[in-house]
Amino acid sequence: MADNPLYTIMQARSVVIAGASNNFMKMGSIQALNLLHGGFRGEVLFLHPTEKTVFDHPAYRTPAELPFVPEVALLTTPTRVTPGLLDGLGEHGVRHAVITTAGFREMGPEGARLEAELLEIAVRRGIRFVGPNCIGVLNATEGMNLTVVPYTDAPGHMGLISQSGTYVSQTMPYLRENGIRYSQAISVGNATSIDVVDCLDYLGDDPETAAIAMYIEGVQRGREFLAAATRVGRTKPLVALYVGGSSAGARSSQSHTGSLGSPDRLFDGVCAQAGILRASTVDEMFGWANALANMPLPRGRRMAILTHSGGPATSMADACERWGLEVPEFSPALQTRIRAFLEPTASAKNPVDLTFVMGQESFVDKIPEVLFASDEIDGVLVHGMMDTGFALEMHKVAGHMLGISREDFIKPMEFDLTHLLELPARYGKPLVASNFIREDHAAQTFRERGVPLFRTPEAAVKAMAALARAGEFRKRWPASD
Amino acid sequence: MADNPLYTIMQARSVVIAGASNNFMKMGSIQALNLLHGGFRGEVLFLHPTEKTVFDHPAYRTPAELPFVPEVALLTTPTRVTPGLLDGLGEHGVRHAVITTAGFREMGPEGARLEAELLEIAVRRGIRFVGPNCIGVLNATEGMNLTVVPYTDAPGHMGLISQSGTYVSQTMPYLRENGIRYSQAISVGNATSIDVVDCLDYLGDDPETAAIAMYIEGVQRGREFLAAATRVGRTKPLVALYVGGSSAGARSSQSHTGSLGSPDRLFDGVCAQAGILRASTVDEMFGWANALANMPLPRGRRMAILTHSGGPATSMADACERWGLEVPEFSPALQTRIRAFLEPTASAKNPVDLTFVMGQESFVDKIPEVLFASDEIDGVLVHGMMDTGFALEMHKVAGHMLGISREDFIKPMEFDLTHLLELPARYGKPLVASNFIREDHAAQTFRERGVPLFRTPEAAVKAMAALARAGEFRKRWPASD
Numbered sequence: 001m002a003d004n005p006l007y008t009i010m011q012a013r014s015v016v017i018a019g020a021s022n023n024f025m026k027m028g029s030i031q032a033l034n035l036l037h038g039g040f041r042g043e044v045l046f047l048h049p050t051e052k053t054v055f056d057h058p059a060y061r062t063p064a065e066l067p068f069v070p071e072v073a074l075l076t077t078p079t080r081v082t083p084g085l086l087d088g089l090g091e092h093g094v095r096h097a098v099i100t101t102a103g104f105r106e107m108g109p110e111g112a113r114l115e116a117e118l119l120e121i122a123v124r125r126g127i128r129f130v131g132p133n134c135i136g137v138l139n140a141t142e143g144m145n146l147t148v149v150p151y152t153d154a155p156g157h158m159g160l161i162s163q164s165g166t167y168v169s170q171t172m173p174y175l176r177e178n179g180i181r182y183s184q185a186i187s188v189g190n191a192t193s194i195d196v197v198d199c200l201d202y203l204g205d206d207p208e209t210a211a212i213a214m215y216i217e218g219v220q221r222g223r224e225f226l227a228a229a230t231r232v233g234r235t236k237p238l239v240a241l242y243v244g245g246s247s248a249g250a251r252s253s254q255s256h257t258g259s260l261g262s263p264d265r266l267f268d269g270v271c272a273q274a275g276i277l278r279a280s281t282v283d284e285m286f287g288w289a290n291a292l293a294n295m296p297l298p299r300g301r302r303m304a305i306l307t308h309s310g311g312p313a314t315s316m317a318d319a320c321e322r323w324g325l326e327v328p329e330f331s332p333a334l335q336t337r338i339r340a341f342l343e344p345t346a347s348a349k350n351p352v353d354l355t356f357v358m359g360q361e362s363f364v365d366k367i368p369e370v371l372f373a374s375d376e377i378d379g380v381l382v383h384g385m386m387d388t389g390f391a392l393e394m395h396k397v398a399g400h401m402l403g404i405s406r407e408d409f410i411k412p413m414e415f416d417l418t419h420l421l422e423l424p425a426r427y428g429k430p431l432v433a434s435n436f437i438r439e440d441h442a443a444q445t446f447r448e449r450g451v452p453l454f455r456t457p458e459a460a461v462k463a464m465a466a467l468a469r470a471g472e473f474r475k476r477w478p479a480s481d
Numbered sequence: 482m483a484d485n486p487l488y489t490i491m492q493a494r495s496v497v498i499a500g501a502s503n504n505f506m507k508m509g510s511i512q513a514l515n516l517l518h519g520g521f522r523g524e525v526l527f528l529h530p531t532e533k534t535v536f537d538h539p540a541y542r543t544p545a546e547l548p549f550v551p552e553v554a555l556l557t558t559p560t561r562v563t564p565g566l567l568d569g570l571g572e573h574g575v576r577h578a579v580i581t582t583a584g585f586r587e588m589g590p591e592g593a594r595l596e597a598e599l600l601e602i603a604v605r606r607g608i609r610f611v612g613p614n615c616i617g618v619l620n621a622t623e624g625m626n627l628t629v630v631p632y633t634d635a636p637g638h639m640g641l642i643s644q645s646g647t648y649v650s651q652t653m654p655y656l657r658e659n660g661i662r663y664s665q666a667i668s669v670g671n672a673t674s675i676d677v678v679d680c681l682d683y684l685g686d687d688p689e690t691a692a693i694a695m696y697i698e699g700v701q702r703g704r705e706f707l708a709a710a711t712r713v714g715r716t717k718p719l720v721a722l723y724v725g726g727s728s729a730g731a732r733s734s735q736s737h738t739g740s741l742g743s744p745d746r747l748f749d750g751v752c753a754q755a756g757i758l759r760a761s762t763v764d765e766m767f768g769w770a771n772a773l774a775n776m777p778l779p780r781g782r783r784m785a786i787l788t789h790s791g792g793p794a795t796s797m798a799d800a801c802e803r804w805g806l807e808v809p810e811f812s813p814a815l816q817t818r819i820r821a822f823l824e825p826t827a828s829a830k831n832p833v834d835l836t837f838v839m840g841q842e843s844f845v846d847k848i849p850e851v852l853f854a855s856d857e858i859d860g861v862l863v864h865g866m867m868d869t870g871f872a873l874e875m876h877k878v879a880g881h882m883l884g885i886s887r888e889d890f891i892k893p894m895e896f897d898l899t900h901l902l903e904l905p906a907r908y909g910k911p912l913v914a915s916n917f918i919r920e921d922h923a924a925q926t927f928r929e930r931g932v933p934l935f936r937t938p939e940a941a942v943k944a945m946a947a948l949a950r951a952g953e954f955r956k957r958w959p960a961s962d
Contacts, residue, residue, distance in 0.1 A: 024875075024883055033879040055882065102836065103826055106791075149871070150878040164792020166917075170865065173874060174917040174936065217795055241796075248808040249799030252791070252832050280803070281939035282796060310587075310733070311645020314698055315722075315763060318730030322761070327729040345584055351733050355583065384651065390630070393654060394505075397631040398514040401536065402505055436647075436655040455655065458762035 005128030005194060006202035008096045010139045010184055012072040015040075015146070016094070018047040018085055019076030019101075020054050027100070028076030029054075030148045031136055035074075038151060039143025045070055047085075062088065069093035074136070074146050079103035082132070083117045090125025097122075098146055099131035100165075105190050106133055106254075119192050127193075134189025135165025140182045141208050147187070149173075156181020156450070157293035158286075159209035161199040163188055163217045163253075167282065177438070178455075179447025180290040183208040197224045204232030211237045213289035215282075217244045217253035218262070222270070229274035234477045237292040237470040238276045241285040242267045275473035277466050287454060288466040294450035295430035297471035298378040302326045303464060304371040305351035305381045308363065312383040312434070312457040313351035319461035320381075325468060327351065334374055341366040360387075365419050372427040379464055380423075382433045383457050387415040389440025414441045421449050430467050434460035486609030486675060487683035489577045491620045491665055493553040496521075496627070497575070499528040499566055500557030500582075501535050508581070509557035510535075511629045512617055516555075519632060520624025526551055528566075543569065550574035555617070555627050560584035563613070564598045571606025578603075579627055580612035581646075586671050587614055587735075600673050608674075615670025616646025621663045622689050628668070630654075637662020637931070638774035639767075640690035642680040644669055644698045644734075648763065658919070659936075660928025661771040664689040678705045685713030692718045694770035696763075698734035699725040699743065703751070710755035715958045718773040718951040719757045722766040723748045756954035758947050768935060769947040775931035776911035778952035779859040783807045784945060785852040786832035786862045789844065793864040793915070793938040794832035800942035801862075806949060808832070815855055822847040841868070846900050853908040860945055861904075863914045864938050868896040870921025895922045902930050911948050915941035 015035060019028030035044060036055060045066060046059035053059055060066050063085075073094050075082055082101045089097070104115035115132065122129055130137055136146035140155035149169040153176050160182060162168050168187040175181065184206060186199045196219065203209045212232065219225045229238055243249045245264030271278045277292075279285040303325050307313045317327045330338070330350045338348040341362035347353045352371075354363055363385065371380050388410040395406050402409060424431045434454040435443050446453040454460040496516060500509030516525060517536060526547060527540035534540055541547050544566075554570050556563055556578060563582045570578070585596035596613065603610055611618055617627035621636035630650040634657050641663060643649050649668040656662065665687060667680045677700065684690045693713065700706045710719055724730045726745030752759045758773075760766040784806050788794045798808045811819070811831045819829040822843035828834045833852075835844055844866065852861050869891040876887050883890060905912045915935040916924050927934040935941040 024879070030875060033875065033882065037878045037882075107826060150874050152878065162792070164790070164795070166790035166792040166865070170790065170871075170917045173870070173920065177919070215792060217792075243795045243799035246799045246802035248802045249795050251810065251830065252786075252795040252798040252808075252834075281800075282937045283940070305733075309645070309647035309651065311643070311647040311696060311698075314645070314724045314730050314733040317733040318724035318727045319762075321727035321729045327733075329732065345588060349732065353733075384647070389654070390651075393631050394511060394514065397518040397633065398505070401514065401518075436651045438658070439654065456763045459764070 004198060004202045005096055006186070006198060009072050009098065009130060010137060010144070010202070011142060012042060012096070012144060014043040014045070014068070014070040015072045015074055016045040016047060016066060016070040017074045017076070020046055021048060021051060022054055027148060031074060031076060031100070031146055034145040034147060034150055038145035040145070041143065043070070063092040063094070064088070066092065071096060073097040075099045075101055077101055079114060083114060083121055086118060086127065087121045087125065090121065090127050095127050097127060097129035098134070098136055099129050100134055100136055101131070102133040104132050115190065115192055122193055129193045130186065131189040132192065134187040135169045136187060138168065138182060138185040140184065151182065152176065153181050155183060155208065156290070157183050157208060157210040158289045159183050159203040159206065159212040160185040161188065161196055161203065161212065162186070162215040163191070163196070164215050165189065167215045171282070171286070175286060178287070179453055180286050191220060195220055197221050197228050200225070200228040200232050204228070204236060209236065210294070211239070211289045211292035213285050214238065214240045215285065216240055216242045226270055226274055229270070229276055233275040233473065238274070239279050239285055239289040239292065239466070240271065240276050241279045241282060275476065277469055283459065284462065287452065287459060287463050291430070291432060291452035291463045291467060292470055294452065295424055295432065295467060296428045297474055298430055298468050299471060300378040301468050302328050302376065302378045303381055304377040304379070306363070306367060306371065307351060307383040308354040309384045310353050310355070313353045315457040316381055316383060316461050317351055319458045323462055323465040325461065325465050328376060331376060334370070334376055337370050338367055360415050364415050364417060368420050368423055372423040372429055379430045379432070379467065381460055381464055382431065383460070384435060385433060385442050386435060386437050386440045387442040388413050389437035389443065392439055393437070410441070417442060417445050421451065430464065432460045432464045432467070485679060485683050486577055487667070487679060490553050490579065490611060491618060491625070491683070492623060493523055493577070493625060495524040495526070495549070495551040496553050496555055497526040497528060497547060497551040498555045498557070501527055502529060502532060503535055508629060512555060512557060512581070512627055515626040515628060515631055519626035521626070522624065524551070544573040544575070545569070547573065552577060554578040556580045556582055558582055560595060564595060564602055567599060567608065568602045568606065571602065571608050576608055578608060578610035579615070579617055580610050581615055581617055582612070583614040585613050596671065596673055603674055610674045611667065612670040613673065615668040616650045617668060619649065619663060619666040621665065632663065633657065634662050636664060636689065637771070638664050638689060638691040639770045640664050640684040640687065640693040641666040642669065642677055642684065642693065643667070643696040644672070644677070645696050646670065648696045652763070652767070656767060659768070660934055661767050672701060676701055678702050678709050681706070681709040681713050685709070685717060690717065691775070692720070692770045692773035694766050695719065695721045696766065697721055697723045697725065707751055707755055710751070710757055714756040714954065719755070720760050720766050720770040720773065720947070721752065721757050722760045722763060756957065758950055764940065765943065768933065768940060769944050772911070772913060772933035772944045772948060773951055775933060776905055776913065776948060777909045778955055779911055779949050780952060781859040782949050783809050783857065783859045784862055785858040785860070787844070787848060787852065788832060788864040789835035790865045791834050791836070794834045796938040797862055797864060797942050798832055800939045804943055804946040806942065806946050809857060812857060815851070815857055818851050819848055841896050845896050845898060849901050849904055853904040853910055860911045860913070860948065862941055862945055863912065864941070865916060866914060866923050867916060867918050867921045868923040869894045870918035870924065873920055874918070891922070898923060898926050902932065911945065913941045913945045913948070
């Protein structure tokens with residue numbers, strides 16, 4: 001697939017930006033700042049009709065004046081000048097572009113005419129482009145951010161293909177708060193030249209991408225989409241949020257990206273055939289894809305639940321049954337092994353509920369080891385594995401009375417999670433967690449180390465159910481195939 | 482209902498705490514710190530076998546030595562000494578208690594015997610108590626916090642009754658982040674003396690509580706519960722998260738609070754009869770109850786969607802249809818009125834999508850006024866009404882280049898939301914919002930002023946659907962009844 005234009009676009013070593021200026025309140029300027037300050041190691045040039053430099057980088061008046069041919073052009077220019085500019089760039093050798101400019105097909109007949117012109121120019125010049133009417137692309141691994149929102153996290157293993165620019169950009173603070181990390185993200189916009197199928201093929205072969213999330217309003221090349229999903233899905237779990245199936249969704253998507261949706265049932269059929277997990281919310285799309293990108297798939301549906309909170313234990317157990325997972329009562333032998341690490345008030349049946357009193361070692365090391373090693377379970381759900389969060393809350397209100405600094409108060413409480421974090425890979429079983437208190441050392445460690453950490457017990461269970469379904473899809477295809 | 486013991490407990494003017502010491506790592510000590518630093522204006526005494534003072538407040542060895550009879554006793558003492566201590570307190574006139582001590586019915590036959598003893602003593606002494614095996618109670622309006630986690634927000638209008646202590650305590654940071662506020666919260670634990678029915682009756686009459694959330698593992702007095710819910714539900718919407726209906730949920734709840742669940746279908750029947758909204762997750766329970774506590778109920782199911790993001794617009798429209806709301810295409814006349822405030826690239830059909838370019842006045846004042854005033858819609862959903870959040874993200878990475886302080890950069894961007902915040906009450910229609918960027922002046926204003934602000938478009942729609950169902954329940958009962 002080396003002819004896929006996304007190789008050049010997503011791994012660009014040089015970018016020319018048209019539409020940025022030294023006025024940092026313009027969309028193109030914001031994209032430029034994100035590229036300049038996101039860790040990009042390639043060269044950045046600007047096209048600008050009057051400025052000599054933009055953010056201290058050289059600016060040129062026309063494509064003819066560029067000192068070399070940049071690999072990628074980013075266009076955030078007024079709609080009417082965009083086709084001509086693309087033509088000029090093509091004339092001077094540029095073959096790849098990202099066009100964030102809007103005002104094309106999604107705006108009706110006149111926009112559709114302009115979009116056809118754009119495509120005609122691209123075909124004539126041998127240019128492939130992402131967009132128009134997109135929000136840009138991000139390669140977190142390369143620090144290349146052409147979107148309008150900074151990406152400040154370390155790179156991760158979840159790829160995103162989105163027909164909504166918002167889900168690539170505005171969601172970045174949301175993802176950061178939830179410990180969800182991109183490998184690469186592509187906003188396809190109107191998908192005039194490069195579409196979801198191209199993105200699937202490309203991310204399917206990206207070594208850093210382990211699972212792929214897709215926000216879809218309508219699929220243009222149905223047969224090719226099914227083929228690409230089936231191919232990629234054999235090694236990388238796919239999650240789709242499809243919103244073009246209802247009549248209100250279809251109407252909205254048409255004025256958004258000019259997409260035509262097909263009925264929900266049809267898309268469900270595609271998912272079943274290709275092994276795509278269908279999410280029903282943005283939360284599920286991102287949460288599941290991130291869990292799939294970071295955890296091994298369970299071999300079955302038997303879950304252990306570990307917590308020191310009875311309510312979340314019961315919520316998790318109830319949610320497991322509702323979403324097709326099992327919470328088997330442990331065998332007497334397994335209960336005996338667990339009980340060795342429990343207070344007398346605690347329960348070892350499954351859920352394992354340590355109750356309020358707890359020792360770090362039991363909760364974090366001993367019991368998890370027993371659970372992961374047991375052949376009675378296929379995955380582990382944990383609620384409330386916090387260390388400093390509770391004390392931080394207390395210190396906020398009573399710190400002045402405790403006579404001890406925040407740091408000295410909380411530092412000794414930090415769990416050593418080294419052993420726990422090794423267990424999923426060692427036993428080939430997933431760990432999925434939830435926690436109400438987010439400002440917490442253990443919670444932060446989970447987020448940094450790729451342990452899926454949800455805000456509620458039920459969301460953790462639903463993600464685990466998605467992992468189990470992905471595991472069942474995987475069994476269809478022998479590993480050697 | 483003035484004989485309801487919760488009046489005295491929740492409005493206590495004096496509290497004696499047994500089980501706290503100057504060692505702030507003990508559960509009782511943490512509860513004491515929360516009471517002392519949560520704004521409580523009543524008197525606080527301590528019982529302690531050896532200490533003369535606890536956190537600078539007088540401590541007494543026995544109930545006999547107390548200088549006056551405190552209205553409420555908080556017991557966080559070892560299980561075996563708790564019945565004797567309750568007896569001693571009763572002998573010296575105490576008639577109300579909160580017993581957080583665990584180790585009773587939930588622990589099997591020996592615990593059940595101790596719990597029976599506790600109840601026998603209470604009945605003989607004329608004592609009514611919350612617990613045992615609970616996490617305490619909170620009256621945010623009075624600044625009285627007997628739980629283990631600080632409550633730092635302003636008081637709100639959502640009451641909580643919970644058979645899980647975790648959902649009253651650990652969730653406080655979660656609620657704070659989501660702008661969800663308690664009026665009062667009661668962790669009933671084993672509900673030996675005071676149960677869910679007593680709590681419903683009490684909160685039903687509390688003037689600050691406008692909606693009630695309930696976490697239920699099993700109902701003990703079914704008929705009385707139905708009667709209380711039916712009575713209270715006429716004026717205050719009720720939301721229940723019931724987790725005792727599945728076999729795994731029932732097993733877990735038995736070792737948690739010794740509750741016996743009944744099948745899901747039975748509970749569904751109760752909900753239908755009493756007009757209780759049944760939530761399936763903690764997120765829904767809190768999010769819906771808070772929305773119901775702060776917004777008028779819609780008179781119908783026709784929703785307007787307002788945003789500048791096409792993806793969330795489509796997600797909202799799709800979710801509306803999935804969850805039983807309508808997104809009617811606006812009449813030509815209404816579209817014309819809206820289009821007056823839109824850029825040419827924007828859509829006025831419903832969803833109203835302002836696209837990336839936007840003016841504050843259109844988004845925040847003009848269009849909302851037109852939508853709320855229109856007789857074509859019953860409620861307004863908004864996604865992405867942010868002002869400073871985006872700039873804050875930019876300032877983090879490029880602040881040094883912009884040559885302007887964070888404060889000077891973002892301050893001029895703050896929206897004036899005064900007019901918008903008046904619209905729901907003026908037109909008797911709900912406003913429900915979602916936003917991916919939480920660190921934002923407008924988002925913070927929403928949270929502070931009771932506009933339900935969800936993390937995702939779908940969660941906002943689901944809450945609006947709950948409001949619509951609550952509106953339909955309400956129609957069963959004429960206001961004069």
